[in-house]
Amino acid sequence: MTHPQTKTRRSALIGAVLAAGSLAVSCVPASSGAPTGGASVADPSGFVFPLERTVPLSDTFGAPRSGGRTHQGQDLMAPKMTRVVAVVSGTITQIRHSNAGNAGNQIRLTGDDGWNYYYIHLNNDTPGTDDGRSRFDQAFVDGLRVGQRVLAGEPIGYVGDSGNAESTAPHLHFEAHAPGVGIVNNFAQLKAALVAVRDTTASRPFGALDSAGAVAPNTIRVQGWALAAQGEDTVPVTVYLNGNPAGSATANTARADVGVAYGRGGNHGFDVTVGGVVAGTHEVCVVLHNPTAGGGSRTNCALVPVG
Ligand SMILES: [Zn+2]
Numbered sequence: 001m002t003h004p005q006t007k008t009r010r011s012a013l014i015g016a017v018l019a020a021g022s023l024a025v026s027c028v029p030a031s032s033g034a035p036t037g038g039a040s041v042a043d044p045s046g047f048v049f050p051l052e053r054t055v056p057l058s059d060t061f062g063a064p065r066s067g068g069r070t071h072q073g074q075d076l077m078a079p080k081m082t083r084v085v086a087v088v089s090g091t092i093t094q095i096r097h098s099n100a101g102n103a104g105n106q107i108r109l110t111g112d113d114g115w116n117y118y119y120i121h122l123n124n125d126t127p128g129t130d131d132g133r134s135r136f137d138q139a140f141v142d143g144l145r146v147g148q149r150v151l152a153g154e155p156i157g158y159v160g161d162s163g164n165a166e167s168t169a170p171h172l173h174f175e176a177h178a179p180g181v182g183i184v185n186n187f188a189q190l191k192a193a194l195v196a197v198r199d200t201t202a203s204r205p206f207g208a209l210d211s212a213g214a215v216a217p218n219t220i221r222v223q224g225w226a227l228a229a230q231g232e233d234t235v236p237v238t239v240y241l242n243g244n245p246a247g248s249a250t251a252n253t254a255r256a257d258v259g260v261a262y263g264r265g266g267n268h269g270f271d272v273t274v275g276g277v278v279a280g281t282h283e284v285c286v287v288l289h290n291p292t293a294g295g296g297s298r299t300n301c302a303l304v305p306v307g
Contacts, residue, residue: 052085059074116177140157247272
């Protein structure tokens with residue numbers, strides 16, 4: 001996307017959000033810092049469409065459902081693994097990784113606008129199958145965790161058919177809950193935001209997995225380093241085994257070489273030991289969490305045999 005296109009679409013988005021009328025969200029703080037790439041947003045003050053693609057929309061709020069229920073939310077029909085994004089800047093306040101119940105894999109985003117947004121029926125399948133066995137990183141984007149700050153437009157998960165959507169076409173069931181009110185039908189807001197196009201403005205951490213190996217029976221030790229995109233913030237890291245979170249730490253141990261190489265302080269190493277690993281060969285990856293907002297990133301991965 002070129003910059004002139006981005007500007008034009010930004011203006012269109014702002015106009016569309018204002019036109020949404022009573023459901024227009026209140027202003028949220030603009031993000032700060034120099035954009036250096038990564039996924040993010042058209043405009044940090046605007047409501048962003050929850051999918052990374054345009055889809056047909058029809059208002060099904062209140063439509064009859066099984067057991068005498070009515071439909072509480074909107075269904076956005078899209079292929080499995082379509083990325084879902086934060087509709088506003090805010091904080092991830094719930095991640096549910098379970099196929100039980102109606103919702104299945106679910107995220108709750110609490111916006112800086114005070115609203116709660118629910119992303120329901122996220123992917124639970126190994127891509128290309130309907131096996132109900134997705135890894136954490138096939139339901140949610142790398143490193144997503146409760147308490148994480150996200151920017152409007154930042155990818156957070158993947159469309160699927162988990163929960164009671166297992167027998168339906170894949171879709172995102174999306175709910176908007178207003179503070180002090182509860183669930184509302186925000187169809188007009190979704191429709192207005194459909195034209196939104198996100199660009200890339202987030203600043204992501206970077207680093208490396210230097211070593212990963214078995215150090216004892218059923219035990220893997222993982223070492224490396226991580227730096228925030230700018231500044232001296234320490235970077236939280238999560239070790240993923242075969243796509244699922246298995247251990248975490250903060251990259252704050254001594255690594256004088258990294259400090260010299262990047263002109264930063266010397267305490268940006270990590271050293272994580274993960275126990276209880278079954279025998280076999282495991283894919284080890286390290287997810288680096290942005291200490292502020294704007295998404296995580298992943299280091300190189302390693303295959304580790306464990307006896
Ligand atoms: Zn639904």
